[in-house]
């Protein structure tokens with residue numbers, strides 16, 4: 001360790017206590033990683049990257065003192081929640097200090113359909129507190145038990161609940177975020193309503209989220225259902241019709257192509273071999289009617305389990321969204337994935353991808369509300385907008401060139417891809433307001449210390465060697 005880093009370590013120990021400063025071993029390696037290993041491309045690029053130190057402040061005041069010390073030392077600073085991100089968002093590219101925000105986990109209030117919580121609060125804990133007060137989170141990732149509200153905001157996009165409420169960025173889902181700047185004297189900035197989206201999905205490059213206010217939905221008692229059919233098109237027609245029908249109150253609509261269901265080992269006894277499956281979270285009061293409607297269309301219900309309140313496992317959500325890829329990887333480590341949004345002609349797009357890449361792609365579909373109509377009294381439906389068939393298809397990985405070819409063909413036939421095989425935020429998703437995000441970064445991080453290298457279009461990265469100018473020797 002260099003002299004300046006050793007003195008920063010001493011300063012951080014004095015601020016937080018030695019036990020909250022990690023400077024080596026498996027603990028530091030763990031805090032330098034996330035779930036980037038889903039991607040063979042990111043594995044090649046990020047394996048072995050390590051922070052110099054990791055710290056765990058326990059309050060906003062401690063965070064401010066830590067940020068001040070790191071700012072003065074001029075080191076890279078990487079915010080971290082639960083570390084469940086998939087794109088190496090938490091991985092330090094140039095060493096430096098990981099700041100683990102998991103101890104900033106106070107839930108201040110659940111009031112009037114809004115939760116106000118510190119950024120390190122776990123979504124699973126918030127969901128329990130919200131339900132006790134008659135509410136539930138509008139959308140949560142399938143990692144909801146463990147992941148933090150700040151990490152979801154800065155690294156995620158949507159998930160369970162999005163079939164009704166869209167992604168984090170939809171409508172009025174976010175009320176405000178409070179961001180701490182990275183300066184000699186760190187300040188707090190409160191960004192409200194749609195203005196808060198400047199800090200959304202920016203991988204910790206635009207300040208430390210210290211507090212988040214999210215709007216909630218009235219709570220519903222759910223039933224977990226699994227439907228099954230050997231006929232892909234029959235199941236797809238039924239599932240798509242169900243997703244688009246606002247008469248059904250639902251939190252999850254997911255369909256898997258066989259053999260994906262065979263990867264879900266704990267469900268082996270319940271799922272039928274060689275059949276495709278649809279996983280649903282529906283209002284318990286409607287479960288009977290849903291099962292009857294499916295049966296009338298020739299689709300069988302093979303699993304039915306109420307979701308307890310407060311929620312207790314087993315959760316069928318543990319097989320959906322990007323958990324599906326995890327189950328697949330356990331069976332076949334050569335599998336990887338894409339994140340896709342299909343068009344209204346999604347049936348033709350599936351057929352075209354199967355034709356162009358036979359045996360290389362398996363469809364895992366997730367339905368999301370694209371345009372949401374928010375109703376008085378805190379309900380929502382998609383009647384005013386449209387339903388998007390998205391998904392996280394599995395890909396049998398051959399080479400990086402072949403993966404790029406699949407992504408290129410998707411583009412050609414109108415399938416939108418949020419590329420999960422890059423750690424640079426602009427290459428991974430759509431950021432129509434990237435200029436606003438860059439402007440926020442310039443304001444909160446004038447020295448370019450926050451998660452350097454992740455916002456590719458930000459011109460100032462002090463840790464990247466300046467290329468020699470033309471003609472220089």
Ligand SMILES: Cc1cc2nc3c(=O)[nH]c(=O)nc-3n(C[C@H](O)[C@H](O)[C@H](O)COP(=O)(O)OP(=O)(O)OC[C@H]3O[C@@H](n4cnc5c(N)ncnc54)[C@H](O)[C@@H]3O)c2cc1C
Nearest residue numbers: 081082083084085089142148150151155156157204209321
């Ligand atoms: C099995 C699996 C399933 C998943 N399913 C989904 C899904 O359904 N939907 C979805 O959107 N995502 C999903 N993800 C990705 C991820 O789990 C979620 O986005 C999750 O909410 C991230 O939260 P986290 O606390 O783990 O964040 P982290 O991974 O710790 O951080 C994510 C990013 O946010 C930054 N960050 C974290 N906290 C702060 C803060 N307080 N201030 C500033 N920056 C911060 C980090 O620097 C990093 O860039 C999945 C991942 C896995 C492994």
